[in-house]
Amino acid sequence: MSPLIQRVLAPTPLPLPAGPLPSAGWMLRELHRLRLAADPGREALRFSDQVLSHGELLQRVDHWQERLEAAVARIGGLRPDRLWAVCGSDTVDNLLLGFAQLYAGRPMLLLPLHAGEEERASLVHRAGVGVVLTDQPLPAALGMEPRTVVEGDWQIWTPQAGQEPPGVGLPAAAEPSASLGIAEQARVILDQVAGIALSSGTTTGVPAIQTSSYFEALAMLQHPEWPPSRRMLFSFRMQFGASRNWALRTLLEGATLCCIRVSERPELPELAGRLEADTLPVNPTYLEEMLAQRLEQRFPASLAFVTGTDRVPAGLRRRFHGRFGPRLTIALANSRLGPLTLLPPEQLLAHDGETVGFPLPNVRFGFDAEAAPAWQAQGIGEAVVAKTLRVRLQHPEHGLIDLDQTLEAVRPGDLLRLWPDGLLSFAGRANDVFLFRSVLVSPHEIEDLLSEDPAVQEVVGFGAPSSVYGAVPMAALCLRAGLDPEHQLPRLRRLCQDAMGYRAPKALIPMEAIPRGPTGKPLRRELARLHALS
Amino acid sequence: MFSPSLASLMPACADAVDQLIAALALISLPPSDLESLGDTLRRDPGRLSLVDLGLDSLGRLEACIALEIDQGVLITPETVASLHGADQLLRRIAAAPRA
Numbered sequence: 250m251s252p253l254i255q256r257v258l259a260p261t262p263l264p265l266p267a268g269p270l271p272s273a274g275w276m277l278r279e280l281h282r283l284r285l286a287a288d289p290g291r292e293a294l295r296f297s298d299q300v301l302s303h304g305e306l307l308q309r310v311d312h313w314q315e316r317l318e319a320a321v322a323r324i325g326g327l328r329p330d331r332l333w334a335v336c337g338s339d340t341v342d343n344l345l346l347g348f349a350q351l352y353a354g355r356p357m358l359l360l361p362l363h364a365g366e367e368e369r370a371s372l373v374h375r376a377g378v379g380v381v382l383t384d385q386p387l388p389a390a391l392g393m394e395p396r397t398v399v400e401g402d403w404q405i406w407t408p409q410a411g412q413e414p415p416g417v418g419l420p421a422a423a424e425p426s427a428s429l430g431i432a433e434q435a436r437v438i439l440d441q442v443a444g445i446a447l448s449s450g451t452t453t454g455v456p457a458i459q460t461s462s463y464f465e466a467l468a469m470l471q472h473p474e475w476p477p478s479r480r481m482l483f484s485f486r487m488q489f490g491a492s493r494n495w496a497l498r499t500l501l502e503g504a505t506l507c508c509i510r511v512s513e514r515p516e517l518p519e520l521a522g523r524l525e526a527d528t529l530p531v532n533p534t535y536l537e538e539m540l541a542q543r544l545e546q547r548f549p550a551s552l553a554f555v556t557g558t559d560r561v562p563a564g565l566r567r568r569f570h571g572r573f574g575p576r577l578t579i580a581l582a583n584s585r586l587g588p589l590t591l592l593p594p595e596q597l598l599a600h601d602g603e604t605v606g607f608p609l610p611n612v613r614f615g616f617d618a619e620a621a622p623a624w625q626a627q628g629i630g631e632a633v634v635a636k637t638l639r640v641r642l643q644h645p646e647h648g649l650i651d652l653d654q655t656l657e658a659v660r661p662g663d664l665l666r667l668w669p670d671g672l673l674s675f676a677g678r679a680n681d682v683f684l685f686r687s688v689l690v691s692p693h694e695i696e697d698l699l700s701e702d703p704a705v706q707e708v709v710g711f712g713a714p715s716s717v718y719g720a721v722p723m724a725a726l727c728l729r730a731g732l733d734p735e736h737q738l739p740r741l742r743r744l745c746q747d748a749m750g751y752r753a754p755k756a757l758i759p760m761e762a763i764p765r766g767p768t769g770k771p772l773r774r775e776l777a778r779l780h781a782l783s
Numbered sequence: 784m785f786s787p788s789l790a791s792l793m794p795a796c797a798d799a800v801d802q803l804i805a806a807l808a809l810i811s812l813p814p815s816d817l818e819s820l821g822d823t824l825r826r827d828p829g830r831l832s833l834v835d836l837g838l839d840s841l842g843r844l845e846a847c848i849a850l851e852i853d854q855g856v857l858i859t860p861e862t863v864a865s866l867h868g869a870d871q872l873l874r875r876i877a878a879a880p881r882a
Contacts, residue, residue, distance in 0.1 A: 686844065717847075717859050717860075718844075718848065721848055721852075742809070746811045750811050751810075751811050751841045751844065751845055753811070755809075755845070755848045755849065755852055756852050756853075782848075782851055782852070782882075783851065783857055783882055
């Protein structure tokens with residue numbers, strides 16, 4: 250078994266104090282404290298020009314927690330069912346406030362900064378946000394007003410009179426009954442909501458509000474699932490749920506997080522060397538950029554690259570492997586379940602470079618062949634996933650408390666193939682694949698073909714909806730600089746027809762840049778909407 | 784010569800010939816000599832069947848999509864399948880709604 254995968258099996262019991270069980274927030278903070286106790290001077294965080302040791306980090310988190318409690322007391326307290334949201338810029342304090350709220354048992358919703366005013370207002374009302382913690386003035390559409398300063402630019406805002414949120418708010422935390430056994434009591438405590446995030450809507454097409462529990466947070470920290478990293482280099486937006494979770498996990502695992510602002514991204518290669526980073530999470534778009542700009546000459550040889558969720562096409566893997574060698578680890582992951590598989594770098598090109606790795610030991614894959622009948626003959630089915638999370642606590646009087654929780658029958662919306670050697674291949678997104686008349690077409694087939702052509706810099710396939718044909722295959726593409734679309738497009742169209750016959754894209758749409766969402770994923774649905782037929 | 788009904792649509796049908804030829808050029812298995820086919824469509828379209836134009840079931844599908852995407856001509860493969868000759872097809876294209 251790969252060391253990457255063995256690593257997720259190592260259990261680490263969390264020691265609890267004698268007497269009644271502490272709160273879930275206390276447990277997470279205690280895990281944090283214990284992880285850094287051995288070496289509090291170790292560098293925890295580099296955020297642009299700021300540097301914090303693990304010891305300083307926890308002190309700053311505790312400081313923010315005190316400031317928040319004082320601010321809440323100044324305004325006469327807040328109802329515990331009020332849902333908090335955070336809306337802040339890319340600063341260390343934004344991250345530290347996240348820790349403080351987590352340890353205080355207050356889950357927070359991240360308000361996406363990229364969203365428009367109306368979208369943010371709608372989210373606030375849908376989710377029932379009753380408190381916003383922000384370091385910038387909020388738009389009037391939110392119907393909120395500043396109540397008190399926490400510290401510096403950070404303020405607490407609450408709804409104006411008559412503007413109370415009609416939404417769901419926060420489910421009340423259940424109090425464990427003393428008549429329950431110790432394990433059941435621990436489970437009730439840990440089932441409390443710890444995180445609230447807006448999903449990207451890749452599966453459903455509609456961004457959704459997702460909650461995660463303290464149980465999930467603790468389990469994922471006790472059984473680290475991502476490849477080990479000593480110094481992770483991270484370029485992210487603080488208000489993205491997945492980025493923020495990854496940052497929290499990296500820090501709680503005792504590693505060093507080297508954060509840079511998105512605006513500093515062009516300097517990433519120089520920073521990787523200067524900060525001595527050993528790991529960099531990337532997406533396929535950035536891999537392409539690295540290859541195009543010959544960035545391998547500037548990245549240190551020790552740097553590993555990890556990509557999750559987004560598919561890494563075989564052609565891109567071959568080019569990356571040829572240039573960088575075995576330095577790319579791939580994970581199939583989603584915002585709900587975290588990583589589901591890992592592909593060790595040495596197997597990057599297995600099965601023609603189409604695999605996403607081995608299932609993690611706590612993940613079980615089932616296949617619903619009937620959900621994708623046209624793919625059944627090729628051994629492809631829609632994945633139905635079960636993931637088991639385990640928490641291990643140590644109580645002075647009750648001894649070891651082992652808890653597990655299985656998230657059953659989750660459909661991430663991926664079409665997968667299982668090979669005899671246990672590797673899984675990604676065949677497409679169940680809802681990216683579209684029906685053209687009676688034939689299923691995968692946009693990845695279009696993309697694989699066109700991305701191999703030297704004239705094509707980037708390409709995204711999609712099905713443009715049509716009342717007559719179901720969906721018509723099309724592709725939006727960026728040609729390399731200096732190439733003439735009038736000459737290239739007919740040639741590429743013929744290339745597609747020769748390879749794909751009548752399933753070939755019926756329109757090749759030249760673009761300056763492929764439209765992408767905030768996480769870098771191509772906006773297939775937006776392209777499909779723009780190019781819909783009658 | 785055009786039939787009288789076609790003659791009344793002559794300017795529109797001249798456009799229709801160009802539109803049809805452009806669409807036929809984009810199907811997976813286009814007719815081998817589009818230039819001479821264009822000449823025949825202009826002079827005596829009644830001589831040509833849909834099969835002569837390469838419009839089998841897949842060809843009809845692709846040609847109709849090309850007509851809609853590239854020319855804005857809304858005509859379905861089912862409509863084309865109900866026709867018998869190229870002259871009928873040109874009349875339908877000339878009279879078809881535009882996207």
